Amino acid sequence: MNAPFKPALLLPTSGFAGLAAPHIVAVPTQPLESPHWLAWNASLAQTLGLPAEPTGEWLQVLSGKVAQTPWCSVYSGHQFGVWAGQLGDGRAHTLGQLSAQGVLQDIQLKGAGRTPFSRMGDGRAVWRSSIREYLCSEAMAGLGIPTTRALAVVGSALPVQRETLEQAAIVTRVAESFIRFGHFEHFAHHGHTDALRQLTDDVIARFYLQCADAPNPVLALLEAVIGRTATLMAQWQAVGFCHGVMNTDNMSILGLTLDYGPFGFMDAFDLNHVCNHSDREGRYAYGQQPRVGWWNCGALGSALLPLIGDEQALREALARYEPTFQEALDAAFRRKLGLMRPRADDAQLVGRLMRLLHQNRTDFTLFFRALSHLPREAGADDAVRNLVLDRAACDDWLGAWRARLEWEDSADGPRQSAMLRVNPKFVLRNYLAETAIRAAHEGHPEVLAQLQEVLATPFDEHPDNEAWAAAPPDWAETLAVSCSS
Ligand code: AMP
Ligand code: MG
Numbered sequence: 001m002n003a004p005f006k007p008a009l010l011l012p013t014s015g016f017a018g019l020a021a022p023h024i025v026a027v028p029t030q031p032l033e034s035p036h037w038l039a040w041n042a043s044l045a046q047t048l049g050l051p052a053e054p055t056g057e058w059l060q061v062l063s064g065k066v067a068q069t070p071w072c073s074v075y076s077g078h079q080f081g082v083w084a085g086q087l088g089d090g091r092a093h094t095l096g097q098l099s100a101q102g103v104l105q106d107i108q109l110k111g112a113g114r115t116p117f118s119r120m121g122d123g124r125a126v127w128r129s130s131i132r133e134y135l136c137s138e139a140m141a142g143l144g145i146p147t148t149r150a151l152a153v154v155g156s157a158l159p160v161q162r163e164t165l166e167q168a169a170i171v172t173r174v175a176e177s178f179i180r181f182g183h184f185e186h187f188a189h190h191g192h193t194d195a196l197r198q199l200t201d202d203v204i205a206r207f208y209l210q211c212a213d214a215p216n217p218v219l220a221l222l223e224a225v226i227g228r229t230a231t232l233m234a235q236w237q238a239v240g241f242c243h244g245v246m247n248t249d250n251m252s253i254l255g256l257t258l259d260y261g262p263f264g265f266m267d268a269f270d271l272n273h274v275c276n277h278s279d280r281e282g283r284y285a286y287g288q289q290p291r292v293g294w295w296n297c298g299a300l301g302s303a304l305l306p307l308i309g310d311e312q313a314l315r316e317a318l319a320r321y322e323p324t325f326q327e328a329l330d331a332a333f334r335r336k337l338g339l340m341r342p343r344a345d346d347a348q349l350v351g352r353l354m355r356l357l358h359q360n361r362t363d364f365t366l367f368f369r370a371l372s373h374l375p376r377e378a379g380a381d382d383a384v385r386n387l388v389l390d391r392a393a394c395d396d397w398l399g400a401w402r403a404r405l406e407w408e409d410s411a412d413g414p415r416q417s418a419m420l421r422v423n424p425k426f427v428l429r430n431y432l433a434e435t436a437i438r439a440a441h442e443g444h445p446e447v448l449a450q451l452q453e454v455l456a457t458p459f460d461e462h463p464d465n466e467a468w469a470a471a472p473p474d475w476a477e478t479l480a481v482s483c484s485s
Helices: 042-047 056-062 127-143 181-189 193-207 217-239 286-308 311-319 321-336 346-360 364-373 391-407 412-420 430-441 446-456 463-469 474-478
Strands: 024-026 036-040 071-073 076-079 082-086 092-100 103-110 149-161 165-175
Touching: 036 127, 036 446, 042 149, 056 149, 076 181, 092 165, 127 149, 127 165, 127 430, 127 446, 181 193, 181 286, 193 217, 193 286, 217 286, 217 311, 217 321, 286 311, 286 321, 311 321, 321 346, 321 412, 346 391, 364 412, 364 463, 430 446, 430 474, 446 463
Parallel strands: none
Antiparallel strands: 024 071, 036 149, 071 092, 076 082, 092 103, 103 165, 149 165
């Protein structure tokens, strides 16, 4: 057997913040036998200095056959609002780092076997969940929303038991760091104040250097994370993205969208939409996400309190979440409506639209895209009106929107192109992910590659793949996604 390939570019690391066992441990992978490519992200590969074409050597590495021992970390967290105790990298091994134009990126395999933090799990991931994570990471990047990235998916025939018997895959994830709120909560909960301080200092030094000179650097860090989280929530809401499992262990300290599981982009707009079928109470419904983001920042704040040492300052920092979120959301919806100059009653216009879309279960993505094409003069409105059952209510709203455009003397050309740059034509609807998954199982991973390419530039027209902009077909009505993957 050949010795494992040791890629020169991959810099070995042993964890973060100088932490050692039991917090961070070296854990060998269990490589997949007879792996094959399901996806290779050529453009991300190139930014990491890797070849555009996948090689046999990288197939080995990304299927878990690695020369140096990777590491896994412990974290804890609140799941569905309840303290869940110890979790950790149960199926994620970090191999090392690659440099993307001078910025070091952690390279992590998800699904490469059991770790000391696997608990009852098998350490594996299946084709379905790996393809979904790959596609959604890249779809979010294409939309300009902060996210972990995905470099590749490797498939194998290894059977894995889920609701049915499935096959194992590994998705390779890329991010500056996968540190979560749950890492801080873990050390705080166990009274490991030294580790908590080490971790906090490391995160400030590497990612939030501007906080280092603040009078209270840890408070400044919390404020910065609150700002990023609130902004991220506004970005999710503005594209109709539901994460599905906003537990604190799935919240990135860098404000990235992290851990793609039972996520979904809304088709028919419903404020109460729940994409995760395991979420019976709708804790993580679309309309709840901003509030949950705040709650999660509260959990992070509690964990950092021993270092901040000022409860009143902590409360004030948390109180700034809401206005930050609202400002980002208002700005995002103003852009979606093509409004260049803010006006005091804009929130009312947006609120009226949300009610209209909700009551009519209008397709969120199609509506804003069609609206982007409308001229200021009333007339050829059918492309929008046909999306809304209650035509009269739609006309009323369009009248108010047009009056608003008149007020700022909006010019059609620049406004329409600005709207087309923020209202995507293509989002990763569930049925599209399902189409790519089925094609991969039928031996056609090229569908996945094609879909990823379209989602990478979701604001552009893709005439050859026009069909992928459509609302879901009938067969997709019964699709369900849940936590188990
Ligand atoms: P998630 O809900 O996917 O974010 O995972 C929550 C926790 O369960 C994390 O600690 C994961 O590492 C762990 N986990 C999820 N699925 C598996 C699995 N198949 N094997 C081992 N650990 C898992
Ligand atoms: Mg997770």
